[in-house]
Amino acid sequence: MMISFPGLSKLKTKPVVYQDVLSAIDPGTLEQLKELSSKRKAIEVSINESSSVTEAIAREMSGGLTSRCEQEIQKLERYLPLLENLVYHVNLHRKNRAMTCWISGLNVRWSSVLTPSSIFHLQGPKFYQVNDIYFELGMTLFLYGVLLREQALEVMSSDLVQSATLFRKAAGLYKYLAQEVLISLSTNQERPPEATPSVSSIMSLICLAEAQAVAASKAEKNGKTEGLLAKLHWGVIEFLVEALNMWQVTTKECKDISSRLLDFILSCKTLHEMTSYKYLSESLKKDGKIGTAVGVLRLALANAKKNVPKEEPWTSVYKQVIDELTGLLRKYEHENEFVWREKVPCDDELPFPQGTIMATQISSFHYFPKPCLRKPMSPLSATHFILPQETPFSSNSSTLKLSTSRLCKKVSALVSEEKIVESSDSGTDVFKLTYLEGNSWLWEVGGVRILVDPILVGNLDFGIPWLYDAAKKFLKNFKLDDLPEIDCLLITQSLDDHCHLKTLKPLSQKLPNLRVISTPNAKALLDPLFSNVTYLEPGQASEIQLSDGSSVKIQATAGPVFGPPWQRPENGYLVTSPEGQLRLYYEPHCVYDENFLENKRADIVITPVIKQLLPNFTLVSGQEDAVRLSKLLQAKFIVPMQNGDLDSKGLLSSLIEAQGTIESFKEILSKELPDAKVVEPTAGVPVEISAPMNSS
Known part of the structure; x- marks a missing residue:
């Protein structure tokens, strides 16, 4: 028993052609702007119902998708990542008048x-213009949530689990929209209700209520008890009551909002209240409390008369439930009058019914740093927007220029119970690891x-040093010139703390043909440089050939997802030595897919072990998660990295909290993986880990 709120996807929009307004300084950026316009055009044509494409052609264009909802969702998922790029860049130069x-x-x-x-359409729909890129992002995400919700309703009859998942995903999206996107929309211009945080909060609660209702339907189908x-x-009602409380905020935030949404919430609440009381009365009847069951049904019918739905098909469903309760009440009253005679x-x-909450939102909308979004585009054309070129470095050293007083630590993979045994020569199966701080x-x-x-060039500041600005503690004078000859550049993530443009630009000028292996998320950053x-998706692999015919194999693994659910995960990597006797695993956030790694093995695991936390958000995991990872991969050596140990300043720096120590990690590890050894690197000092010597 569910009612729907149709028509939410009937949003309309006017055309936007990005390349006609935004000026690009290079062909790559121009192509991105054209692609952005093209993807938006597909959405415009669809929601404005101006397409002449037949259903058959639309199905072919979408790769065989037959559902209109799925086709529309696909278009949005192609547009939104590109829009994120634009929002990121605009946000960097938000105070620049030219950008405004x-x-x-x-x-x-x-x-x-x-x-x-919008209900009467007397002279066509009213269009709201808000001169803020967050308005475009907010309205697009609102439409995305609406379509997720419609798809959930569409599949409900055939797959209750998928339906509940879609409702929960929509709930998470709306919460993200309310708390992360629309609060950045700072404007005095009139905006539609869809662009207000309170309406998105209400939609999130409605979707949770609907997911809870699906859970109740599944329980009914499985023959669960009436209690x-x-x-x-009643759990559905609790979400709806919270939505009604939020409605009070909405009417203050947005004067021009139809009461139809309020009627829908009240109608849903009434229907689920009657249904909850019905099951409660049946449970009481089974327990021999028929008099109480009669009282519950009378109360339910009396309450239902206070909120009668005002439109079809809500009214029909309401009457159906009323008739069901009335019939049940007559039956119980008759039985009580002639048999039990209970008061x-x-x-x-x-x-009073007690609610049991089963539905929780699916939230994967985390951006770092706030409020910037993801992958930056190439710089847009304007004097203030062009990033200064880094001075190319002039020479390339064959060795690292480090202090000669530091000794090279050599560690063998042949371990006894008491000590680590050194290996004199292990051929090509040796990993020499030099930590350069950070990631x-x-x-x-x-x-x-x-x-x-x-x-290796400048600080880490994500382009917003007032928010976060970090410098290395120990290798302050280590420069690109100090690197030996490099054979491969490996990039795990597309954010600045992994794909650092201040470093990569001069590196690409020096070595434009350098072999690069990267997550596809960094494509927009790396293609103009190298x-x-x-580009490796999780599960894909590439090899670096050696002169003797052997090779070093690099396989991508699934790392964290920093962004909306359509965003592909960032990468971790498994690196296998030429003779196949040693394998290294690396992922700099200690975030991993256990199912993917379940049958994988790694002798060496490089991972953070100290957690880095923001309020209500984990930036970097560690501690027990690092132990679980090491145990999963059956690691012999764990090399802890302290990627949060930097000289940092800025607003965000003051909010980051470290949790745990290397010593506490060792203590947990000793209980779960007692034979594993922790090898603590010193910045700038190579650590060698070799395969065990062959016994003869």
């Missing part, structure tokens, strides 16, 4: 389906030197 003029020139306009005028069913339906308690003495490493295996997530890039 450009965004105003886009004339972003959307209609509303939640205003009274549990009463609690599940019917007054309303104050009746039991940066220099690895050497089989004679191949791999530079990982380098930050000509020899291999």
Whole structure:
């Protein structure tokens, strides 16, 4: 028993052609703007119902999708990542007057389906223009949530689990929209209800209520007890009551909002309240409390008369439930009158249903740093927007220029109970690992030197130093010139603390043909810089050939997802030595897919072990998660990285909290994986880990 709120996807928008307004300084950026316009055009044509494409052609264009909802969702998922790029760049230069003029020139306009005028359409829909790129992002995400919800309703009859998942995903999206996106929309211009945080909060609660209702339907289908069913339906009511409380905020935040949404919430609440009381009465009847059951049904019918739905098909469903309760009440009253003759308690003495919450939102909308979004585009054309070119470095050293007083630590993979035994010669199966602080490493295996997530030019500040600005503590004078000859650049993630443009630009000028292996998420950043890039999705692998015919194999694994659910995960990597006797695993956030790694093994695990926390958000995991990872991969050596141990300043720096220590990690590890050894690297000092010597 569910009712729907149709028409939310009837939003309209006016055309936006990005390349006609935003000026690009290079062909790559121009192509991105054209692609952005093209993807938006597909959405415009669809929601404005101006397409002449037949259903058959639409199905072919979408790769065989037959559902209109799925086709529309696919279009949005192709557009939203590109829009994120634009939002990221605009946000970097938000205070620049030229950028403000450009965004105003886009004339972003959307209609509303939640205003009274949208119901009557007397002179066509009213369009709202808000000169802020977050308005475009917010309205697009609102539409995305609406379509997820419609798809959930569409599949409900065939797959209750998928339906509940879609409702929960929509709930998470709306919460993210309310708390992360729309609060950044700072404007005095009139905006539609869909662009207000309170309406998105209400939609999140409605979707949770609907997911809870699906859970109740599944429980009914599985023959659960009446007592549990009463609690599940009352759980729906609890979400709806919270939505009604939020409505009070909405009416203050947005004067021009139709009461139809309020009527829908009240109608849903009434229907689930009656259903909950029905199951409660049946449970009481089974327990021999028929008088109380009669009282509960009378109360339910009396309450139902206070909120009668005002439109079809809500009214029909309401009448159906009323008839069902009325029939049940007559039956119980008749049985009580002629058989049991129990006293019917007054309303104050009746039991009150208790809710059981089953539905939780699916949230994967985390961006770092806030409020910037993801992958930056190439710089847009304007003097203030062009990033200064880094001075190219002039020479390349064959060795690291480090203090000669530091000794090279050599560790063997042949371990006794008391000590680590050194190996004199292990051929090509040796990993030499040099920690360069932060997320940066220099690895050497089989004679191949791999530079990982380098930050060697300037500080790490994500382009917003007032929010976060970090410098290295120990290798302050280590420069690009100090690197030995590099064979491969390995990039795990697309954010600045892994794909550091201040470093990569001069590196690409020096070595434009350098072999690069990266997550596809960094494609927009790396393609303009390097000509020899291999992008690996999780599960894909690439090999670096050696002169003797052997190779170093690099396989991508699934790392964290920093962004909306359509975002592909970032990468971790498994690196296998030429003779196949040693394998290294690396992922710099200690976030991993256990199912993917279940049958994988790694002798060496490089991972953070100290957690880095923001309020209500884990930036970097560690401790027990690092132990679980090491145990999963059956690691012999764990090399802890302290990627949060930097000299940092800025607003965000003061909010980051470290949790745990290397010593506490060792203590947990000793209980779960007692034979594993922790090898603590010193910044700039190579650590060698070799395969065990062959016994003869």
